[in-house]
Amino acid sequence: MARIVVKFGGTSVADPAKIEKAADKVVREVALGHEVAVAISAMSGVTNQLVEYCNSITTDHDVREYDTVVSSGEQVTAGLMAIALQKRGISARSWMGWQVPILSDEVHSKARIQGINTDAMEKSLKSKQVAVLAGFQAVTAENRITTLGRGGGDTTAVALAAALKADRCDIYTDVDGIYTTDPRIVPEARKISRISYEEMLELASLGAKVLQVRSVEMAYKYNVPVQVLSSFAPEIGSDLPGTLVTKEEASMEHVVVTGIAFTKDEAKVTLIGVPDTPGVAAKLFGPLAEANINVDMIVQNISADGSTTDMTFTVPVNELKKTEDVVKKEAAFKGVELRTDSEVTKLSVVGIGMRTHAGVAQTMFAALAKAGINIQVISTSEIKISVLIDKKYMELAVRALHDAYGLEKAA
Amino acid sequence: MARIVVKFGGTSVADPAKIEKAADKVVREVALGHEVAVAISAMSGVTNQLVEYCNSITTDHDVREYDTVVSSGEQVTAGLMAIALQKRGISARSWMGWQVPILSDEVHSKARIQGINTDAMEKSLKSKQVAVLAGFQAVTAENRITTLGRGGGDTTAVALAAALKADRCDIYTDVDGIYTTDPRIVPEARKISRISYEEMLELASLGAKVLQVRSVEMAYKYNVPVQVLSSFAPEIGSDLPGTLVTKEEASMEHVVVTGIAFTKDEAKVTLIGVPDTPGVAAKLFGPLAEANINVDMIVQNISADGSTTDMTFTVPVNELKKTEDVVKKEAAFKGVELRTDSEVTKLSVVGIGMRTHAGVAQTMFAALAKAGINIQVISTSEIKISVLIDKKYMELAVRALHDAYGLEKAA
Numbered sequence: 032m033a034r035i036v037v038k039f040g041g042t043s044v045a046d047p048a049k050i051e052k053a054a055d056k057v058v059r060e061v062a063l064g065h066e067v068a069v070a071i072s073a074m075s076g077v078t079n080q081l082v083e084y085c086n087s088i089t090t091d092h093d094v095r096e097y098d099t100v101v102s103s104g105e106q107v108t109a110g111l112m113a114i115a116l117q118k119r120g121i122s123a124r125s126w127m128g129w130q131v132p133i134l135s136d137e138v139h140s141k142a143r144i145q146g147i148n149t150d151a152m153e154k155s156l157k158s159k160q161v162a163v164l165a166g167f168q169a170v171t172a173e174n175r176i177t178t179l180g181r182g183g184g185d186t187t188a189v190a191l192a193a194a195l196k197a198d199r200c201d202i203y204t205d206v207d208g209i210y211t212t213d214p215r216i217v218p219e220a221r222k223i224s225r226i227s228y229e230e231m232l233e234l235a236s237l238g239a240k241v242l243q244v245r246s247v248e249m250a251y252k253y254n255v256p257v258q259v260l261s262s263f264a265p266e267i268g269s270d271l272p273g274t275l276v277t278k279e280e281a282s283m284e285h286v287v288v289t290g291i292a293f294t295k296d297e298a299k300v301t302l303i304g305v306p307d308t309p310g311v312a313a314k315l316f317g318p319l320a321e322a323n324i325n326v327d328m329i330v331q332n333i334s335a336d337g338s339t340t341d342m343t344f345t346v347p348v349n350e351l352k353k354t355e356d357v358v359k360k361e362a363a364f365k366g367v368e369l370r371t372d373s374e375v376t377k378l379s380v381v382g383i384g385m386r387t388h389a390g391v392a393q394t395m396f397a398a399l400a401k402a403g404i405n406i407q408v409i410s411t412s413e414i415k416i417s418v419l420i421d422k423k424y425m426e427l428a429v430r431a432l433h434d435a436y437g438l439e440k441a442a
Numbered sequence: 443m444a445r446i447v448v449k450f451g452g453t454s455v456a457d458p459a460k461i462e463k464a465a466d467k468v469v470r471e472v473a474l475g476h477e478v479a480v481a482i483s484a485m486s487g488v489t490n491q492l493v494e495y496c497n498s499i500t501t502d503h504d505v506r507e508y509d510t511v512v513s514s515g516e517q518v519t520a521g522l523m524a525i526a527l528q529k530r531g532i533s534a535r536s537w538m539g540w541q542v543p544i545l546s547d548e549v550h551s552k553a554r555i556q557g558i559n560t561d562a563m564e565k566s567l568k569s570k571q572v573a574v575l576a577g578f579q580a581v582t583a584e585n586r587i588t589t590l591g592r593g594g595g596d597t598t599a600v601a602l603a604a605a606l607k608a609d610r611c612d613i614y615t616d617v618d619g620i621y622t623t624d625p626r627i628v629p630e631a632r633k634i635s636r637i638s639y640e641e642m643l644e645l646a647s648l649g650a651k652v653l654q655v656r657s658v659e660m661a662y663k664y665n666v667p668v669q670v671l672s673s674f675a676p677e678i679g680s681d682l683p684g685t686l687v688t689k690e691e692a693s694m695e696h697v698v699v700t701g702i703a704f705t706k707d708e709a710k711v712t713l714i715g716v717p718d719t720p721g722v723a724a725k726l727f728g729p730l731a732e733a734n735i736n737v738d739m740i741v742q743n744i745s746a747d748g749s750t751t752d753m754t755f756t757v758p759v760n761e762l763k764k765t766e767d768v769v770k771k772e773a774a775f776k777g778v779e780l781r782t783d784s785e786v787t788k789l790s791v792v793g794i795g796m797r798t799h800a801g802v803a804q805t806m807f808a809a810l811a812k813a814g815i816n817i818q819v820i821s822t823s824e825i826k827i828s829v830l831i832d833k834k835y836m837e838l839a840v841r842a843l844h845d846a847y848g849l850e851k852a853a
Contacts, residue, residue: 099521110511
């Protein structure tokens with residue numbers, strides 16, 4: 032007997048009929064003797080509709096009221112899931128965030144969970160009652176409803192799994208796992224059966240938007256094994272039909288590169304002739320952070336002439352204009368030349384095995400050179416190598432790298 | 443300065459634009475210096491949709507989960523109303539039933555309010571913050587959400603007005619007040635500016651479905667003046683643009699008849715040759731009550747031959763079949779002849795002045811006779827006279843009575 036948290040995303044509970052299908056999956060876990068808690072999203076489309084209601088009155092709305100409005104979608108599906116489980120002869124009840132309670136800070140609309148009091152729910156689970164938790168929502172010490180921000184449903188599920196010391200958190204979504212790269216671009220892309228938290232974090236933040244980054248961070252911190260599964264795939268009787276995100280295992284080290292990620296919506300900004308003095312980076316990135324601009328890659332090379340240097344960084348394309356405004360306003364950058372380019376793609380190769388294997392970067396550079404693709408910027412971390420290239424070579428580059436690392440072959 | 447509770451029904455808050463119009467009405471009350479609490483319904487159609495979701499999984503659903511699901515509609519409109527008020531420069535916040543808290547019994551889906559702890563809301567009102575309460579919902583001692591049954595929104599508003607000792611409860615709906623009869627049948631029907639709780643109870647239970655009966659009972663019990671107003675009528679600058687439901691006032695006694703109500707969906711059941719023995723009525727109405735059949739008029743005449751009597755009563759047309767089954771199963775009514783007629787209309791004349799004026803019934807009987815309409819059954823209470831007639835004469839009869847009592851003239 033294990034204790035499992037099962038999470039259903041919006042497409043998995045898009046209408047009452049889909050909720051019934053999702054309930055069938057829960058019934059199977061219960062039949063295996065497991066204690067099961069369910070974390071549930073709103074029906075797909077509902078949260079957007081509720082956000083739109085708020086914005087149609089004013090985009091400058093009170094986030095406490097926004098949270099009250101948008102959290103209602105999960106209330107509906109949690110109740111319906113409990114009804115669907117009861118119909119199947121399973122004892123079940125719904126839990127709103129405030130009923131558990133799941134306490135959060137007061138940063139409404141993107142609150143962070145501070146603690147989960149599981150006493151009542153533990154009792155319920157031990158009496159073989161399935162606990163159906165409305166995801167995405169929590170409550171402040173002042174008894175106001177909060178929401179955890181977009182994708183907060185995954186975070187709720189993992190946080191609940193951590194609090195309940197669950198053996199596993201299964202996340203049902205509309206894809207059947209994590210792939211070595213986007214199968215729409217590389218048909219040979221292969222589903223990864225196991226991936227480490229660190230690799231998942233690098234892949235998720237780069238656009239493999241299967242799991243919300245915060246939920247992976249939380250799973251990492253509390254060591255919760257997370258399994259990504261498709262709601263719609265036929266049952267295939269395998270132990271690991273999806274992708275298991277788990278702590279690093281010895282076997283993973285044999286795999287040098289786990290996956291290839293890319294982003295299409297970044298822009299490159301280069302400042303030429305920046306004074307090479309202490310504190311100049313802070314003068315640049317301080318104001319950008321204050322303007323809530325999400326800076327990604329930052330590359331600064333050594334100063335050739337000893338007095339000035341060049342700095343390159345990337346920002347989301349839709350924040351490029353704002354970025355230019357911020358830089359131009361900064362006195363320290365008077366006279367500095369500003370070049371921007373939104374025709375770039377960031378390619379990243381991610382793998383835990385990189386730490387102990389030489390030549391991973393060289394394979395990447397050679398494969399891109401062979402395909403005639405120029406590398407504009409390089410940046411590396413312990414388990415990731417990222418490059419910027421011209422956007423028009425994106426598909427070609429992804430295919431070349433997938434092939435160069437032999438990712439189509441099972442590990 | 444007064445303290446006012448304002449209630450908006452579903453058609454008044456059917457979309458964000460209508461919520462903004464409703465907010466304008468609240469702004470006017472605030473501008474007059476009043477302390478205002480708002481009780482709000484779900485957008486029209488939403489509650490039905492949520493009920494349908496539950497029923498589509500199983501009609502035999504757990505009512506605790508049903509309540510969780512259907513109460514979400516008011517959560518949405520309460521948050522949106524707070525946002526709309528804030529946009530207009532008015533301090534406001536939403537309150538869910540569990541946040542106030544509004545405590546109810548555990549009879550889910552048709553719970554009754556047991557108490558309202560107004561401490562927190564009082565503080566909020568005194569700081570000139572508008573309190574926007576999600577109507578229709580409460581919370582049990584076990585911290586589960588309850589709903590108050592259909593029309594519970596009016597009940598929430600009146601209960602809140604009573605708890606806050608409000609000076610008035612304004613109920614905005616899609617009609618602009620209570621009329622002397624249905625204006626679709628009698629074009630001369632006149633809006634009543636003041637009506638007593640007792641008269642309103644008699645009219646409401648007869649089909650003038652403007653205010654939920656329970657809310658009028660509660661207003662009566664706690665002496666809360668309730669004003670019925672249209673959300674859509676242009677502002678007419680009158681003190682009492684709608685109908686004020688209030689305690690009996692001396693001036694009301696001059697008006698003998700206040701209004702004429704009728705129902706189209708009743709059926710008449712007559713038992714002929716019932717043994718005239720003690721307890722026979724209990725043998726009939728006990729089983730009907732157990733079968734949840736809502737018996738309305740009951741008429742029993744004296745026994746002509748001393749051994750048997752005839753009994754007539756009415757039931758909703760859609761419960762006629764069930765009623766026949768119940769009666770036929772009862773051993774005490776073996777051999778009794780059962781006659782039913784669903785082609786009947788119940789007409790009622792209601793007025794507090796009846797108590798002190800003679801000849802009210804005679805006016806009714808004479809008017810119907812003059813129109814050639816036969817009276818099948820008569821039943822009276824202190825402030826109401828009801829008759830059953832052939833359904834096909836309904837419109838003729840209503841017009842004749844409206845004319846006979848001179849209801850088209852202002853009191």
